[in-house]
Amino acid sequence: MKFKIKNLGEFYLNSPTSLKSILPEIKKLKKEIPVGFKYQEELIDWHYTFNSSSEKEVELEPIFSSDLNSLEYLRHTASHILAQAVKELFPSAKLGIGPAIEDGFYYDIYYEQPFKEEDLINIEKRMKKIVERNLPLERKEISKEEALELFKNLGEDFKLELIKELPEEKVTIYSQGDFVDLCKGPHLLSTGQVKAFKLLSVSGAYWRGKENNPMLWRIYGTAFFSEEELKNYLKRLEEIKKRDHRKLGKELELFTIEEDIGPGLVVWLPKGALIRKLIEDFWKEVHLQRGYQLVYTPHIALRDLWKISGHLDFYIENMFPSMELESKAYQLKPMNCPFHIYVYNQKRRSYRELPLRFCELGTVYRFERSGVLHGLLRVRGFTQDDAHIFCREDQLEEELTRVLDLVIYFLKLFGFNEYKIFISTRPEKFVGSPEIWDRAELALKKALENKNLNYEIDPGEGVFYGPKIDLKIKDVLGRFWQCSTIQVDFNIPQRFNLVYVGEDNQFYRPIMIHRALLGSLERFLGVLIENYAGAFPFWLAPIQLKILSLTDRNIPYGEKVAEKFKKEGFRVETDFRNEKLNYKIKIAQQEKVPYMVIVGDKEEIQNTISVRTRKGEVLNSLKLEDFLSQLKKENKPYLSDESL
């Protein structure tokens, strides 16, 4: 068998042995030794054995430690080392699964007692010893029967369950020293290659994520090829902690969630409310410009409305319970769509009127289980930047394209230029005909292609009423957040018997698009706080300027300056307290005010101002008029691409 390895040359193997056999030859090349290989889009390791001679020539792409894929090998091996360490320290522990994940790895392990933070320290120490032992890994293919026998003897009940469900006749196992695990790989050559790792946390996790299954302990960790990368990652975790919107929200007095008011219910404090107002005003303005019509609808409605819409059938576990009043049942709304249906149904609609686009910043209430609430990102009452578009089928693609255009316009405005986009297609249980689903899915794809956007398909993950596009935005720290969603709905127009009159005077059913661009204002602001680290751009800063007086003598001049800014519509605060300038700067800096305007005797005499930016730049003796005209230019939503 011939192996062609990109940039490394050609190698030969006669009998079916693992790739390790060619390792000595590669070592002779005195080049970096690959971590593993990519073979037909799959990651394989040195332990991999090509068993048939039918493939005479095999092309392999080497994967080096600089390649992102290499982390999969490292972390997967790290998770085995973790499992081995736990088994050595706690022999009665039973192993669940232990994959490599985005930022590290975990292993789910059953044990009679919970693992504590101190246990993690000991486990980590034992892991270091296993790394020092530099145990070579071995891969073996065995039959299912053999595997069942092996793991039965080891008492690994969870592994038995996994093996029974595997479709293949043969399964692979990896071993290192005395430790054996069911695993399809890929792995490193030996445990000694795991250089920099750290265990991070432990928490409960149901076996296979199912609530009636037993709970295992999930130990999380991360691993890198160098100490430096590990250090950088830990630094990033610190940075994430510093930017936590719950912490900044308190420090900057943006919002509060009070035990006495209720879990998951947000109170916007004046500064946070102001940011929200600025975004809302802009949002409304843009929507009106783009052919949407603004509506307002109530927060509760008769419960029967939700019977017609189908929410009581498929959404009830997310709804607050009903309220009885004068023998009528009312329901707090979990969604805005039924209300917009009635806006549509105010009169007989003609094909000429379509598309109709109704938008609303609609506050909805959804019951979320107590354990999942999280700051602004997961709440029980939130305001969607919602809209429902009613259109003809032949308008679907164009409408979807317009929505995408709008969503990207908004996201760019806030500096989000990278996205992950997913199309969710027809699930097993669905309404409407397969044909109309196919046409809608095609419309979604075409709309994305019209905007030159890459996407992935989530097969079968659509809601039962129609396919959808979900958009995840990437923030400055490289994290992804789901905000925007665009959903096609064949169900609700039918349930409410929506029609329009066509050119031929017949009745037709419109298609409805649900869409939220920012998602919910609560979540979006939470993401924004973290993205900006609380330092909002000038147009959104709750306090744009702070006037700092040097001494009490300068207060009247300071007041005059403040008035001029206020007259131009800027948001100004003054700090005329009898304190040192340093102190006032420190405070303004903590408040993340974009510009500190300093007035002292010198400025007063020259009739100027001195400005310090929150980045620390100092501009002395500016003419007020010059600074004002600069600010006027800056006081607009930021657009990275003016052509949008």
Added chain:
RNA sequence: GCCGGCGUAGCUCAAUUGGCAGAGCAUGGGAUUUGUAAUCCCAAGGUUGAGGGUUCAAGCCCCUCCGCCGGCUCCA
């Protein structure tokens, strides 16, 4: 909801084996009149998340509940 951890002044955090609840910041008063990230002094501030129990004595130990944090699951 489940598992583990946590809950002390407005905020951030101390309080040894169970032995008089304390500091910094913020707040109020006073002194000082200040030049680019914290001037000094004084004062006030608490039913230690709530309720119950053990004890001569509970912030600390036990039970129940509430909330928060990290996960599981779900999603805007």
